[in-house]
Amino acid sequence: MSTARPALKARDTRTLALRAATELMQRRGFHGFTFHDVAAMLGVSHVAIHYHFETKVRLVEAAVAAYCERFAMDLAAIEHAHTNPEKQLQAYVALFAGAASDQRLCLCGVLAAEMVTLPEELRSAVRSFYKQNEAWLVRVIAKATRKRARSARVQQLARGLLDLLEGAMVSERLLDNPSRITGAARWWISSLRYA
Amino acid sequence: MSTARPALKARDTRTLALRAATELMQRRGFHGFTFHDVAAMLGVSHVAIHYHFETKVRLVEAAVAAYCERFAMDLAAIEHAHTNPEKQLQAYVALFAGAASDQRLCLCGVLAAEMVTLPEELRSAVRSFYKQNEAWLVRVIAKATRKRARSARVQQLARGLLDLLEGAMVSERLLDNPSRITGAARWWISSLRYA
DNA sequence: GCGGAACTACTTACATGTAGGTAAGTATGA
DNA sequence: TCATACTTACCTACATGTAAGTAGTTCCGC
Numbered sequence: 001m002s003t004a005r006p007a008l009k010a011r012d013t014r015t016l017a018l019r020a021a022t023e024l025m026q027r028r029g030f031h032g033f034t035f036h037d038v039a040a041m042l043g044v045s046h047v048a049i050h051y052h053f054e055t056k057v058r059l060v061e062a063a064v065a066a067y068c069e070r071f072a073m074d075l076a077a078i079e080h081a082h083t084n085p086e087k088q089l090q091a092y093v094a095l096f097a098g099a100a101s102d103q104r105l106c107l108c109g110v111l112a113a114e115m116v117t118l119p120e121e122l123r124s125a126v127r128s129f130y131k132q133n134e135a136w137l138v139r140v141i142a143k144a145t146r147k148r149a150r151s152a153r154v155q156q157l158a159r160g161l162l163d164l165l166e167g168a169m170v171s172e173r174l175l176d177n178p179s180r181i182t183g184a185a186r187w188w189i190s191s192l193r194y195a
Numbered sequence: 196m197s198t199a200r201p202a203l204k205a206r207d208t209r210t211l212a213l214r215a216a217t218e219l220m221q222r223r224g225f226h227g228f229t230f231h232d233v234a235a236m237l238g239v240s241h242v243a244i245h246y247h248f249e250t251k252v253r254l255v256e257a258a259v260a261a262y263c264e265r266f267a268m269d270l271a272a273i274e275h276a277h278t279n280p281e282k283q284l285q286a287y288v289a290l291f292a293g294a295a296s297d298q299r300l301c302l303c304g305v306l307a308a309e310m311v312t313l314p315e316e317l318r319s320a321v322r323s324f325y326k327q328n329e330a331w332l333v334r335v336i337a338k339a340t341r342k343r344a345r346s347a348r349v350q351q352l353a354r355g356l357l358d359l360l361e362g363a364m365v366s367e368r369l370l371d372n373p374s375r376i377t378g379a380a381r382w383w384i385s386s387l388r389y390a
Numbered sequence: 391g392c393g394g395a396a397c398t399a400c401t402t403a404c405a406t407g408t409a410g411g412t413a414a415g416t417a418t419g420a
Numbered sequence: 421t422c423a424t425a426c427t428t429a430c431c432t433a434c435a436t437g438t439a440a441g442t443a444g445t446t447c448c449g450c
Contacts, residue, residue, distance in 0.1 A: 013425075031226035032312040034409060048426055050411065105308065109362075112369045113300065113308040117227040123369075130370055159366070160359065160379035167304075167362025171325055171354070174307045174318075184355035187348075191386040208399080229435060243400055245437065392450090401442070407435090416427070 014052045016042050022063045026104035030114050057119055064125045067107045075136050085144035093185040096165045100172050109166040134158045145195050209247045211237050217258045221299035225309050252314055259320045262302045270331050280339035288380040291360045295367050304361040329353050340390050
């Protein structure tokens with residue numbers, strides 16, 4: 001009797017598992033999802049996930065890496081689509097608002113909140129995400145404010161916007177305030193002219 | 196032979212358990228601490244905690260309630276200590292910066308990030324915390340900007356500051372940027388004059 | 391002011407569920 | 421025939437929670 005399921009390409013299960021894990025974590029955090037949850041979403045046994053990822057940490061590592069890569073592509077796409085730095089910031093904000101409108105948080109934002117309970121490999125991946133975003137924001141905000149990218153003020157503004165967005169994602173979902181992120185960010189961006 | 200430990204007053208263990216649970220959650224989140232962790236901090240068995248709190252959820256409920264109460268007292272103390280609304284906002288920011296300097300997050304901020312995995316009793320307690328803070332900030336920001344407290348702009352500013360602080364707590368710890376919260380907040384408060 | 395009942399605040403031992411992970415076997419396609 | 425991508429069955433660790441027992445404390449009638 002046939003027990004194995006009709007052949008999916010390996011890449012399918014691997015990729016789908018990564019996607020499922022990412023989505024589950026964005027909603028529930030690292031400690032809020034299990035191998036079984038991922039497997040159930042694909043209709044396979046949890047051991048099928050182990051076949052592609054030795055451990056939960058390796059699965060999450062791969063999910064974070066893919067997430068960061070996709071984010072980097074989004075950032076590049078924004079720079080390609082707009083030349084005006086304010087428009088670029090608005091498009092950046094829309095990235096966060098988009099996930100939030102689907103009740104998902106920033107993957108690295110959730111993991112950052114759980115930081116102390118994560119193994120070091122994951123922590124440093126999350127740190128890179130933040131640094132990658134800060135560096136991009138520094139470039140764009142420097143253009144928008146006509147200040148030097150190295151200035152402490154620009155650095156601080158970049159960190160502030162990132163923190164505002166990460167914080168707003170959490171509370172937009174908690175309190176069901178649909179335009180919380182865009183509302184706060186719009187004011188924030190318009191205040192830049194007084195920086 | 197004596198197995199029971201030298202008598203502590205009931206209130207001691209109850210209060211200490213609450214304190215321990217709060218601190219553990221601020222560092223590790225709801226899913227990042229166990230009854231055993233709490234018990235170990237007090238040098239008792241985990242069943243001693245069950246004696247005072249039927250379930251983990253009840254323990255956390257009580258911890259959140261105490262946290263909100265303490266926060267409300269802090270807010271009242273700030274209003275008593277300062278009349279200038281900008282000073283009040285600075286003192287408010289210092290509340291968050293103080294916890295962060297001890298590597299602790301806002302209890303309700305962590306729980307908000309874990310929201311989907313929490314039982315409804317806890318979710319609504321966390322929501323009240325946010326609303327309590329927003330309402331207080333609305334009052335103070337209205338004074339600072341000489342706008343009506345009901346105006347949508349003041350509402351939005353209040354939400355923005357709260358979100359900024361919650362987000363900055365997470366990243367200050369993640370990236371070990373000691374003055375991240377105060378730095379971002381100082382700029383934010385000074386921008387209020389252009390609101 | 392004394393013996394005992396009842397209460398408080400624990401203890402050890404145990405039950406249960408579930409998550410992560412392993413071992414060994416099997417269907418499918420190259 | 422071999423590798424790939426699974427399957428079922430199993431193991432271990434540990435978290436929540438329960439059962440039953442015990443050491444001190446308090447209260448109460450006599």
